[in-house]
Amino acid sequence: MSTASISQGPGAEESAWAPLAARVFRALWIAQLVSNVGSWMQTVGAQWLLIGHDATLVTLVQTASSLPVVLLALPSGVLADRYDRRTVLLAAQFAMLAASAALAVLAFADALTPVVLLSLTFLLGCGTALMGPAWQAIQPELVERRQLGQAAALGAVNMNLARAVGPALGGAVVAAAGSGWVFAFNAASYLGIAAVLLRWRRPATREPALRGEGLLAAVYAGRRYVLNAPGVRRVLLRTVLFIPGGAALWSLLPLVASRSLGLGSSGYGLLLGMVGAGAVGGAFVLPALRRGWGANGVIAAGSTVFAAVLAVLATVHVPWIATVALLPAGLAWIAVLSTLNAAVQARLPGWVRARGLAFYLLVFQGGQALTAPLWGLLADRLGLTRTLLIGAVLLLAGAASVRRLPLHATDGIDPSPSDHWPEPPLVFEPGPVDGPVQVSVVYRVAPGNRTAFTRRMRPVARSRRRGGALSWGLYQDGGDPDRFVETYLVASWSEHLAQHHSRTTATDREREEQARQLLAEGTVVEVTHAFDASAGPVVPEPDAAPAGTPPRS
Known part of the structure; x- marks a missing residue:
C-alpha cells in the first residue's frame, strides 16, 4: 500500500479549526487549555525541585505521571463504557484538584520531599488515567465524525499551546516565588473543566450500558475487539515504534537545559515553550501535509524530523541553536500523534470506544513511563550525547519501517451500528445470562x-x-x-x-x-x-x- 493512501474521511481537512464551532467542544477546549497550562507549570516546578539529584530521579517525574495509565487505562476504559462519561470526568477533575492542593500545601510548608513529590505526582497521574478514555470517547459526541482528525489535532494544539506558555510561566514563577505557587495554580485550574462539565447536558447515550458485565469480562471484551481489529493493532504498532524514541526528548530535556546548555528554570521553561510554539504552528500546516503526503507520509516525516532534533541537541551546545531546533520538534510531535489518534478514533464503534482508546493510551503513556527511567540510566552511564543519539536512531528506524508497516486505509470504514440481523425465531425467551x-x-x-x-x-x-x-x-x-x-x-x-x-x-x-x-x-x-x-x-x-x-x- 502506498504511504499516502490513508485518509480520514470526506471533509476531514475542511478547516484546521472547524471543530471549535461546536459550543461544548469550544468551552471544554478553552477550559482544558487553562488546566494544561497549570499542568505544565507544575511539571516544571516538580522537575526543578529534583534537578540537584541524579538523572534517574529527575526522569522519574515523567514515570510517575505516565505509569498510572499503564496500571489503570483498561479499568478506566471499562468505567467510561459502563457509566456516564460526564460523571467519570467530573470525578477525575476533583481527584486531581485534591492532589494538587496537597502538593501546594506541602510546598508552602517546605515539607515536600522527593518521595512525597513523586507519590502525589503519581496520584495526579491516576486522575489523568481515569480521565483519558472518557475524554477521548466523548469527542464523537461533540464534533462530527469527519472532524475527528482535526479535533484530535486541536487537542494536541491545546497541549502544546499550554506547553508554549506553561513552562515559561512556571519557570518564572518558580524563580520568583517558589514551587508552591505553581502547584496552587494547577489545583485551581481543574475548576474550569469541572464547571463546563457541570453545565453540559449530555444527550442520552445510544450505547448499551455494561452493568450486567463484570469488570474482567468487560476488559476481556475490549481486548478481544483490539486483537481482532487489524487497523487498530497497526495504530498501536506505529505508536510503539514512535514513542520510545520520542520520549527521550521529554525525559532528558531538563538535563539538556541544566547540564548541556547551562540554563536555569526559566531557560528550561523557554525550551519547552518553543516545542509548544512549534506544535501550535503545526496545526496550521497539518491539513496541507495530510493532503500532500497522506497519514503514513506524515508519520515517516515527523519521525525523521524528531530524530534530527535529538541529533542537534546531542551535538550542539549553543542555547539559541538548541532553542530554535525545538520548533520543528513540536510540529513533528503534533503531526504524528494527531494522526495516530485520529486513526484509532475512526475505527472504534461506540460500544467499545473508551476501552479501545484505553489500549491506545496504555501504549502511548506506558511507552513514556517505561522508557523514561531507562533514558535517565543511559544518560548517567553513557552521557547525554550518546543517549540522545540512541533516541534519534530509534526514531529513524521507525520512520524507515513505515513503508513495510503502514497504517491501514480508513476509506469506507463505518463504525456506526447496523441493526440488520433479524430477530431469532425461538420458542422460549432466554434470560440475559443464559448461555453459552x-x-x-x-x-x-x-x-x-x-x-x-x-x-x-x-x-x-x-x-x-x-x-x-x-x-x-x-x-x-x-x-x-x-x-x-x-x-x-x-x-x-x-x-x-x-x-x-x-x-x-x-x-x-x-x-x-x-x-x-x-x-x-x-x-x-x-x-x-x-x-x-x-x-x-x-x-x-x-x-x-x-x-x-x-x-x-
Whole structure:
C-alpha cells in the first residue's frame, strides 16, 4: 500500500479549526487549555525541585505521571463504557484538584520531599488515567465524525499551546516565588473543566450500558475487539515504534537545559515553550501535509524530523541553536500523534470506544513511563550525547519501517451500528445470562466460488470475534461440498443480542454481504441458536410441566 493512501474521511481537512464551532467542544477546549497550562507549570516546578539529584530521579517525574495509565487505562476504559462519561470526568477533575492542593500545601510548608513529590505526582497521574478514555470517547459526541482528525489535532494544539506558555510561566514563577505557587495554580485550574462539565447536558447515550458485565469480562471484551481489529493493532504498532524514541526528548530535556546548555528554570521553561510554539504552528500546516503526503507520509516525516532534533541537541551546545531546533520538534510531535489518534478514533464503534482508546493510551503513556527511567540510566552511564543519539536512531528506524508497516486505509470504514440481523425465531425467551449460545449459519455456495467464499469469510470471522464470539469456525460438508456451515460460540444471550443490535457495524454488514454475493442463486441462509443442554433440556418436554408453566430461562 502506498504511504499516502490513508485518509480520514470526506471533509476531514475542511478547516484546521472547524471543530471549535461546536459550543461544548469550544468551552471544554478553552477550559482544558487553562488546566494544561497549570499542568505544565507544575511539571516544571516538580522537575526543578529534583534537578540537584541524579538523572534517574529527575526522569522519574515523567514515570510517575505516565505509569498510572499503564496500571489503570483498561479499568478506566471499562468505567467510561459502563457509566456516564460526564460523571467519570467530573470525578477525575476533583481527584486531581485534591492532589494538587496537597502538593501546594506541602510546598508552602517546605515539607515536600522527593518521595512525597513523586507519590502525589503519581496520584495526579491516576486522575489523568481515569480521565483519558472518557475524554477521548466523548469527542464523537461533540464534533462530527469527519472532524475527528482535526479535533484530535486541536487537542494536541491545546497541549502544546499550554506547553508554549506553561513552562515559561512556571519557570518564572518558580524563580520568583517558589514551587508552591505553581502547584496552587494547577489545583485551581481543574475548576474550569469541572464547571463546563457541570453545565453540559449530555444527550442520552445510544450505547448499551455494561452493568450486567463484570469488570474482567468487560476488559476481556475490549481486548478481544483490539486483537481482532487489524487497523487498530497497526495504530498501536506505529505508536510503539514512535514513542520510545520520542520520549527521550521529554525525559532528558531538563538535563539538556541544566547540564548541556547551562540554563536555569526559566531557560528550561523557554525550551519547552518553543516545542509548544512549534506544535501550535503545526496545526496550521497539518491539513496541507495530510493532503500532500497522506497519514503514513506524515508519520515517516515527523519521525525523521524528531530524530534530527535529538541529533542537534546531542551535538550542539549553543542555547539559541538548541532553542530554535525545538520548533520543528513540536510540529513533528503534533503531526504524528494527531494522526495516530485520529486513526484509532475512526475505527472504534461506540460500544467499545473508551476501552479501545484505553489500549491506545496504555501504549502511548506506558511507552513514556517505561522508557523514561531507562533514558535517565543511559544518560548517567553513557552521557547525554550518546543517549540522545540512541533516541534519534530509534526514531529513524521507525520512520524507515513505515513503508513495510503502514497504517491501514480508513476509506469506507463505518463504525456506526447496523441493526440488520433479524430477530431469532425461538420458542422460549432466554434470560440475559443464559448461555453459552452456539450460533450456526448454513450457506450454499455457487459452484466455482468455494475458495473465494472462504477467503471473504475471513473478515467476517474477525467481525464475529470483535462482537463477542469466543470461538469461530467455518466447515465444509464432506457429503455436499457446496454446503458450508459457520459456527461461533457466544458467552451469553445478552452478548449475542448485543451483536444483533449494537456491536455489528455498517462495515461488518458490508463484509457479510460481500461473502453472500458468492452464494448459489435462490439460497436461503439458515440460522440456528443452540443453548447448552449438558445439564438437561433447555426447553422442557411437553408433559414435563403443567400447562401454562413457562419454560426455563
